[in-house]
Amino acid sequence: xxxxxxxxxxxxxxxxxxxxxxxxxxxxxxxxxxxxxxxxxxxxxxxxxxxxxxxxxxxxxxxxxxxxxxxxxxxxxxxxxxxxxxxxxxxxxxxxxxxxxxxxxxxxxxxxxxxxxxxxxxxxxxxxxxxxxxxxxxxxxxxxxxxxxxxxxxxxxxxxxxxxxxxxxxxxxxxxxxxxxxxxxxxxxxxxxxxxxxxxxxxxxxxxxxxxxxxxxxxxxxxxxxxxxxxxxxxxxxxxxxxxxxxxxxxxxxxxxxxxxxxxxxxxxxxxxxxxxxxxxxxxxxxxxxxxxxxxxxxxxxxxxxxxxxxxxxxxxxxxxxxxxxxxxxxxxxxxxxxxxxxxxxxxxxxxxxxxxxxxxxxxxxxxxxxxxxxxxxxxxxxxxxxxxxxxxxxxxxxxxxxxxxxxxxxxx
Amino acid sequence: xxxxxxxxxxxxxxxxxxxxxxxxxxxxxxxxxxxxxxxxxxxxxxxxxxxxxxxxxxxxxxxxxxxxxxxxxxxxxxxxxxxxxxxxxxxxxxxxxxxxxxxxxxxxxxxxxxxxxxxxxxxxxxxxxxxxxxxxxxxxxxxxxxxxxxxxxxxxxxxxxxxxxxxxxxxxxxxxxxxxxxxxxxxxxxxxxxxxxxxxxxxxxxxxxxxxxxxxxxxxxxxxxxxxxxxxxxxxxxxxxxxxxxxxxxxxxxxxxxxxxxxxxxxxxxxxxxxxxxxxxxxxxxxxxxxxxxxxxxxxxxxxxxxxxxxxxxxxxxxxxxxxxxxxxxxxxxxxxxxxxxxxxxxxxxxxxxxxxxxxxxxxxxxxxxxxxxxxxxxxxxxxxxxxxxxxxxxxxxxxxxxxxxxxxxxxxxxxxxxxxxxxxxxxxxxxxxxxxxxxxxxxxxxxxxxxxxxxxxxxxxxxxxxxxxxxxxxxxxxxxxxxxxxxxxxxxxxxxxxxxxxxxxxxxxxxxxxxxxxxxxxxxxxxx
Numbered sequence: 001x002x003x004x005x006x007x008x009x010x011x012x013x014x015x016x017x018x019x020x021x022x023x024x025x026x027x028x029x030x031x032x033x034x035x036x037x038x039x040x041x042x043x044x045x046x047x048x049x050x051x052x053x054x055x056x057x058x059x060x061x062x063x064x065x066x067x068x069x070x071x072x073x074x075x076x077x078x079x080x081x082x083x084x085x086x087x088x089x090x091x092x093x094x095x096x097x098x099x100x101x102x103x104x105x106x107x108x109x110x111x112x113x114x115x116x117x118x119x120x121x122x123x124x125x126x127x128x129x130x131x132x133x134x135x136x137x138x139x140x141x142x143x144x145x146x147x148x149x150x151x152x153x154x155x156x157x158x159x160x161x162x163x164x165x166x167x168x169x170x171x172x173x174x175x176x177x178x179x180x181x182x183x184x185x186x187x188x189x190x191x192x193x194x195x196x197x198x199x200x201x202x203x204x205x206x207x208x209x210x211x212x213x214x215x216x217x218x219x220x221x222x223x224x225x226x227x228x229x230x231x232x233x234x235x236x237x238x239x240x241x242x243x244x245x246x247x248x249x250x251x252x253x254x255x256x257x258x259x260x261x262x263x264x265x266x267x268x269x270x271x272x273x274x275x276x277x278x279x280x281x282x283x284x285x286x287x288x289x290x291x292x293x294x295x296x297x298x299x300x301x302x303x304x305x306x307x308x309x310x311x312x313x314x315x316x317x318x319x320x321x322x323x324x325x326x327x328x329x330x331x332x333x334x335x336x337x338x339x340x341x342x343x344x345x346x347x348x349x350x351x352x353x354x355x356x357x358x359x360x361x362x363x364x365x366x367x368x369x370x371x372x373x374x375x376x377x378x379x380x381x382x383x384x385x386x387x388x389x390x391x392x393x394x395x396x397x398x399x400x401x402x403x404x405x406x407x408x409x410x411x412x413x
Numbered sequence: 414x415x416x417x418x419x420x421x422x423x424x425x426x427x428x429x430x431x432x433x434x435x436x437x438x439x440x441x442x443x444x445x446x447x448x449x450x451x452x453x454x455x456x457x458x459x460x461x462x463x464x465x466x467x468x469x470x471x472x473x474x475x476x477x478x479x480x481x482x483x484x485x486x487x488x489x490x491x492x493x494x495x496x497x498x499x500x501x502x503x504x505x506x507x508x509x510x511x512x513x514x515x516x517x518x519x520x521x522x523x524x525x526x527x528x529x530x531x532x533x534x535x536x537x538x539x540x541x542x543x544x545x546x547x548x549x550x551x552x553x554x555x556x557x558x559x560x561x562x563x564x565x566x567x568x569x570x571x572x573x574x575x576x577x578x579x580x581x582x583x584x585x586x587x588x589x590x591x592x593x594x595x596x597x598x599x600x601x602x603x604x605x606x607x608x609x610x611x612x613x614x615x616x617x618x619x620x621x622x623x624x625x626x627x628x629x630x631x632x633x634x635x636x637x638x639x640x641x642x643x644x645x646x647x648x649x650x651x652x653x654x655x656x657x658x659x660x661x662x663x664x665x666x667x668x669x670x671x672x673x674x675x676x677x678x679x680x681x682x683x684x685x686x687x688x689x690x691x692x693x694x695x696x697x698x699x700x701x702x703x704x705x706x707x708x709x710x711x712x713x714x715x716x717x718x719x720x721x722x723x724x725x726x727x728x729x730x731x732x733x734x735x736x737x738x739x740x741x742x743x744x745x746x747x748x749x750x751x752x753x754x755x756x757x758x759x760x761x762x763x764x765x766x767x768x769x770x771x772x773x774x775x776x777x778x779x780x781x782x783x784x785x786x787x788x789x790x791x792x793x794x795x796x797x798x799x800x801x802x803x804x805x806x807x808x809x810x811x812x813x814x815x816x817x818x819x820x821x822x823x824x825x826x827x828x829x830x831x832x833x834x835x836x837x838x839x840x841x842x843x844x845x846x847x848x849x850x851x852x853x854x855x856x857x858x859x860x861x862x863x864x865x866x867x868x869x870x871x872x873x874x875x876x877x878x879x880x881x882x883x884x885x886x887x888x889x890x891x892x893x894x895x896x897x898x899x900x901x902x903x904x905x906x907x908x909x910x911x912x913x914x915x916x917x918x919x920x921x922x923x924x925x926x927x928x929x930x931x932x933x934x935x936x937x938x939x940x941x942x
Contacts, residue, residue, distance in 0.1 A: 255832045262829050267857050271822075 025386020056149025085149025172366025215246025419755025476740025614658020791879025
């Protein structure tokens with residue numbers, strides 16, 4: 001049965017990195033990702049289940065890995081070879097439809113007692129990602145023992161990772177639950193208060209879902225309501241989505257600081273005709289859903305003194321002038337994955353995935369799935385995902401519904 | 414040979430192609446047979462001795478006013494206010510009419526022993542003038558005598574220390590104007606009446622006002638009921654200004670109004686073909702047109718803009734009147750109509766215009782899309798008396814490149830208006846309710862207006878409101894050769910050629926429509942019968 005497998009291969013890493021200079025996703029064909037015959041992984045224990053993926057998304061972190069642009073920070077918490085794919089909707093052997101919470105925390109690793117974070121349900125903060133009875137791997141899709149979503153052979157998931165999907169929810173909605181959980185966790189980490197101005201920089205999947213999460217959680221009284229959500233989106237279709245999902249204003253990223261300035265009634269420093277102005281005030285919260293040097297720099301230039309920047313998009317090595325961070329007392333907050341959240345109206349912490357299932361269902365976030373591909377066309381799929389914005393797309397996913405059948409010859413457009 | 418009046422040509426098979434302005438370019442378009450082309454009257458004879466005429470006007474005032482020398486005395490406080498860089502268009506060759514008039518006023522003031530004299534550029538919410546612009550308007554002698562001593566000022570509508578509230582009109586309109594001017598023993602206002610809209614009570618009530626005052630007439634409702642701005646009795650904009658002007662007078666502010674009119678000699682000799690009728694073009698005109706067009710086609714837009722903005726118009730002073738505001742303005746308006754009026758029989762289905770590189774708000778600057786709309790729908794559309802040139806539900810076709818480009822120093826709030834307001838609504842009423850206040854009171858725009866050379870934060874709204882009557886009246890607006898994204902952002906339709914535009918227009922007005930082309934500049938005003 002065919003799977004996409006990512007192997008440790010220095011030459012192919014280098015080739016992918018070179019090819020990615022042509023554009024994200026361009027190196028899929030020459031990089032360490034191979035379509036190959038595999039067997040289903042063994043069940044690591046009695047509390048594990050087999051999952052046959054139906055749809056599995058291609059995430060920004062997947063693209064960074066395939067392009068050889070991922071930070072070396074992750075080397076010790078990944079094990080090779082692995083089957084990528086951590087945005088997964090699939091079926092258990094019982095036929096039940098589920099989504100997978102991919103973080104491989106203490107429970108999945110059989111570590112007793114769990115670390116302090118896992119004990120509180122904050123699995124995203126697990127301190128033992130390289131330990132226990134599994135080989136290292138921060139998530140399903142980066143661990144040699146669990147398999148991943150880009151496989152017709154299936155994967156294995158610990159009971160703690162499994163969330164049932166309501167019958168009314170479409171597969172497309174379900175495959176967006178994992179990134180929606182990231183967005184929910186990010187916006188709740190931001191601690192937005194009533195009336196605050198929130199700028200969202202970047203309107204790929206995470207940016208759009210962050211907007212959706214902000215708007216939905218506020219509308220349902222789970223979180224305080226921002227006064228405005230200003231979205232910086234490079235492409236027209238992204239601006240349309242941003243507005244539809246709840247942004248007050250959706251603009252080109254170059255215009256975002258101007259909108260933030262106006263909304264926050266700030267002054268600006270620097271000549272207006274140089275385009276290099278920075279605001280004296282700014283947004284209360286900036287959600288940086290890009291994670292580049294430029295986006296972090298721009299976030300710093302438009303966050304008010306004492307404001308918060310939340311890094312939602314996965315950054316790598318960046319070069320940023322932190323003088324404004326120091327001078328203006330800005331908090332730069334990282335937010336990864338999910339776990340449990342404290343929300344208004346709930347006495348006990350709520351699992352992030354439960355909130356994400358609610359958001360995805362309420363807003364039909366599956367509308368953001370723009371294209372699906374069979375595994376055999378992985379090079380096209382990855383290239384499409386890498387240039388999603390330019391090509392009018394948002395989320396690209398692998399469709400494994402026909403994967404059990406022998407591959408048919410695709411007519412390429 | 415005496416100057417010929419305005420003329421309406423009916424296009425036939427022998428009519429040569431018609432010149433259309435296209436920003437910093439121009440082009441020739443062959444209009445359908447039966448179309449009408451309205452040409453401006455030829456320039457009337459200028460005053461033979463402008464200085465003598467000015468002195469005569471100052472000493473023989475109109476209406477209930479004493480001669481200027483009789484109003485001047487030692488120890489008095491005199492403020493001379495003058496129109497800003499938005500007039501005239503294009504800027505006139507030196508000496509500017511303001512310089513000629515102000516020199517005579519100062520001469521009389523000096524003769525009377527007046528030593529407390531301040532000059533004020535009546536900016537309203539326009540950008541501050543640069544030193545070069547002030548020197549051009551006033552001449553070096555006046556500039557050097559006043560500016561170094563801080564006696565040449567520019568009205569600051571955001572300076573609470575130099576504004577005075579004079580009261581409310583019976584219509585509840587707040588009147589707040591420049592304190593120095595209002596508290597002077599005499600306020601002399603020096604006007605250039607390029608079009609019939611200018612001058613009268615509008616000079617002081619608008620030019621020296623604050624946002625608190627201006628919002629009462631610079632709003633969608635007033636603009637929709639100003640039909641047109643060029644016809645004061647039918648203009649609610651003018652009615653409001655007249656109410657305010659009378660309140661200003663009743664408040665004890667003594668205004669001595671000086672209004673000047675110019676002839677329509679608009680372009681220097683190297684661009685003379687621009688104001689000639691095409692069938693009368695000489696060989697030299699044809700050669701100049703061909704050479705200029707070819708050269709401009711190869712010239713980057715930025716350079717072409719510099720070339721055109723360097724044009725100094727040979728406008729000549731045609732009349733000057735002084736004295737009481739309303740009496741002066743009546744005489745001035747009659748002069749303007751004599752120079753610019755053209756009788757036109759009936760309305761048209763389609764009105765076409767070529768928009769030039771300049772409007773009142775982009776002197777030495779960029780004609781951004783909002784200003785394109787304002788020039789076409791606000792100014793040129795309103796160059797009528799009686800009825801609009803184009804019928805209700807008709808189509809307006811503009812020719813302009815409409816670049817998505819803004820001068821960041823002059824028009825900072827325009828950028829945000831275009832990105833953040835027009836992207837949401839093109840309805841003047843909606844934007845007035847939802848966005849105007851936040852732009853008008855934005856501290857950054859206020860800062861740039863007061864300390865830089867930026868138009869006030871609310872100014873782009875006013876530009877859009879100027880379009881309100883046309884937006885309500887027209888069935889469609891088409892821009893030929895414009896940046897499609899910018900054109901669509903404003904709710905208009907882009908067309909790549911005039912032929913395409915006419916086809917699109919036919920969808921609105923039906924087949925075999927009537928078409929009229931307003932061949933301006935030079936400026937004219939249609940008296941639509």
